[in-house]
Amino acid sequence: MEQTPSTHARIALDIDSTPGPNAADASTPARGGLRTREAGKVVALPENDLTILDGISLDIAPGERVAIVGSSGSGKTTLLSLLAGLDLPSRGEVWLDGVPIHAADEDARAAARAAAVGFVFQNFQLMPAMSALDNVALPLELQGRPGTDAARALLQQVGLGERLHHLPRQLSGGEQQRVAIARAFVAQPRILFADEPTGNLDRRTGIAIEDLLFDIDSARRTTVVIVTHDERLAARCDRQLRLEAGRLQA
């Protein structure tokens, strides 16, 4: 390559070249869907290789809500990272929103995430020096789109219309997670990933956060993949996938 195009130009190019649903190729998964085939994750440790995930094959349809459950250390977060294109499988295939992540370079993976994916984390992961409004506007602004109006509307929807200019540390845990949910939805993702979104909240606040997440999703029919220990939250999903020691249980 002679010249490095700007990040925005590169993302636009990558989005345009993203394969969409293609009637001629039944093996290409649909936009908004997820697929893995015999996906595995192995990390090299000083003594030996550690297999974290092994032989994971699954399909998640556009608009479906799926809970990933299993004990601590069973590989849930690692699987979510693979599905979301944040990490690469050591073997096998991962398709995100019609994009073969296992065959994509970092730029193409970043473009697939920017085009399709929202995230909610257990620890909120807001930018500490940015206001609630700026945190929520950020995903759109990183795509070179104006974000403030959409961010303000979503913060109103999550009940924080009076807290637009507060920093994360001026907000409670539940309020920070509301900001994070607004941020996750602001760019209208086709797929939302949440890793134990209520894990750091008291029960009552957690339930309010679940309700909010499902309410916003109901209006949009986003595909939702939630890692959770919470039986109640898992039961609200269409389907549960159980991991044990890095393998999916039937």
Ligand SMILES: Nc1ncnc2c1ncn2[C@@H]1O[C@H](COP(=O)(O)OP(=O)(O)O)[C@@H](O)[C@H]1O
């Ligand atoms: N980069 C890594 N290097 C070494 N071990 C890892 C790494 N990532 C995860 N693990 C290990 O893999 C297992 C699964 O981790 P994780 O996916 O975080 O599980 P869960 O989210 O279900 O608690 C754990 O034993 C964890 O310590």
Ligand SMILES: [Mg+2]
């Ligand atoms: Mg985890």
